Amino acid sequence: MMSVFSYRRKNISENAGKVPNIASLGKKSLCRRTYKSSQSLCAQGILERLAGGEVVIGDGGFVFALEKRGYVKAGPWTPEAAAEHPEAGERLAEANLREPRRFLRVRQLHREFLRAGSNIMQTFTFYASDDKLENRGNKLGFSCGRSYVSVGGAVSCKKEGEEYICVKQQINSEREDEDDEEVCRVQGQQINEAACDLAREVANEGDALVAGGVSQTPSYLSCKSEAEVKKTFQKQLDVFIRKNVDLLIAEYFEHVEEAEWAVQVLKGTGKPVAATMCIGPEGDMHGVAPGECAVRLVKAGADIVGVNCHFDPLTCVKTVKLMKAAVEQAGLKAHYMSQPLAYHTPDCNCQGFIDLPEFPFALEPRILTRWEMQQYAREAYDAGIRVIGGCCGFEPYHIRAIAEELSQERGVLPEASQKHGLWGSCLEMHTKPWVRARARRDYWQRLKPSSGRPFSSSLSLPDGWGVTKGHSFLMQQKEATTQEQLKPLFEKADEKH
Numbered sequence: 001m002m003s004v005f006s007y008r009r010k011n012i013s014e015n016a017g018k019v020p021n022i023a024s025l026g027k028k029s030l031c032r033r034t035y036k037s038s039q040s041l042c043a044q045g046i047l048e049r050l051a052g053g054e055v056v057i058g059d060g061g062f063v064f065a066l067e068k069r070g071y072v073k074a075g076p077w078t079p080e081a082a083a084e085h086p087e088a089g090e091r092l093a094e095a096n097l098r099e100p101r102r103f104l105r106v107r108q109l110h111r112e113f114l115r116a117g118s119n120i121m122q123t124f125t126f127y128a129s130d131d132k133l134e135n136r137g138n139k140l141g142f143s144c145g146r147s148y149v150s151v152g153g154a155v156s157c158k159k160e161g162e163e164y165i166c167v168k169q170q171i172n173s174e175r176e177d178e179d180d181e182e183v184c185r186v187q188g189q190q191i192n193e194a195a196c197d198l199a200r201e202v203a204n205e206g207d208a209l210v211a212g213g214v215s216q217t218p219s220y221l222s223c224k225s226e227a228e229v230k231k232t233f234q235k236q237l238d239v240f241i242r243k244n245v246d247l248l249i250a251e252y253f254e255h256v257e258e259a260e261w262a263v264q265v266l267k268g269t270g271k272p273v274a275a276t277m278c279i280g281p282e283g284d285m286h287g288v289a290p291g292e293c294a295v296r297l298v299k300a301g302a303d304i305v306g307v308n309c310h311f312d313p314l315t316c317v318k319t320v321k322l323m324k325a326a327v328e329q330a331g332l333k334a335h336y337m338s339q340p341l342a343y344h345t346p347d348c349n350c351q352g353f354i355d356l357p358e359f360p361f362a363l364e365p366r367i368l369t370r371w372e373m374q375q376y377a378r379e380a381y382d383a384g385i386r387v388i389g390g391c392c393g394f395e396p397y398h399i400r401a402i403a404e405e406l407s408q409e410r411g412v413l414p415e416a417s418q419k420h421g422l423w424g425s426c427l428e429m430h431t432k433p434w435v436r437a438r439a440r441r442d443y444w445q446r447l448k449p450s451s452g453r454p455f456s457s458s459l460s461l462p463d464g465w466g467v468t469k470g471h472s473f474l475m476q477q478k479e480a481t482t483q484e485q486l487k488p489l490f491e492k493a494d495e496k497h
């Protein structure tokens, strides 16, 4: 298969005439890598790239993408898939050797984003803090993969009821230790480690950096102390440092206070730190304006600030513009980042798409087309945003659209563009003449796509319960949600609709 690098060279000649000023393509040297290395040999880190004027393309939201493929459970949205689903035939051998296992689905999604043009492989560690892995009955248990005979004993992992039990049996001994059986509950460490290995493996196949990501915690919502919340981040961070990620991202924070705590912990490592909040122009869930949030995050140590998730691309660009203006006005310096939803959200309040009645299982009619993504990429670039990626709803073709829109600025088309003529030019090969007539930019830019749903309204009324940290409904618990706990919620919801 052709590498990203060879395609970069190839596209200069093949696409000449289709991308204006094509002669400039390929001039910007990205990074060189040694494929055998277990860690990045990328000559330039993210801050050097940004300082050099490069546009860095992020990836898409893994939890939503993998939920649709059947590997993530909506509700908890936890990333145990990073440590499940080993490829057949590898499990036993790798468990024996205590080597990191390889995990097909997560790795494949990384690869698809890389091929589409992503320069950042974010570790699939969203909600991989220990407190989130055991929240509201989300008791994650699966086989630790141990099944081997070693000197003096044998170990095997078996499912018993709902849980996996790891049984150690001593050989040449009649005594059975009390601790011979242990429950193989998945630990945050295990998920975070596997996620780092997968991201690194794929990043090394192309021009990408690895970003270790932390996100908001149930501990914060439940009013735990700063020290306790920071300790939760630190646990994930210990793995990221051991695995030598290239940068750190604190993402998906609804409250600037918790985002600051995360940045303070991440900054202690000396790695570049990006911080993105899931807020819109109205600000965080306590009403702190985006500009003030950004200034506080830069002061806490963030090198890159911006937003992710919760709102559509153009709303996110608008929010980052507010952040940038405030940071500049405060005499501070930062780089800017946006990783929005791939859903249109013109009807959202400050809580974003979580408040939409369609969240999370009926959002499909709102998905942006690839052409709308090109508009997003252009507007983000024009706003001075240089780390441009996506979150929930983004599929690899959305990332490819960003890479194609900015191909001239970046000097490269992604490998996935081999199968995609710019602005529909591949339709020139279509058998039907009226479809061939769509092989042009004007057609797709002018099109207003129909929903195909004659009884749908164009906008929804958000739920707007208006509860956040400090409200009893937001207190989290390890135990499963009970029917008694659900009853008042159903009643309150029914009053609204």
Ligand SMILES: [Zn+2]
Pocket: 061, 308, 309, 310, 341, 391, 392
């Ligand atoms: Zn998201």
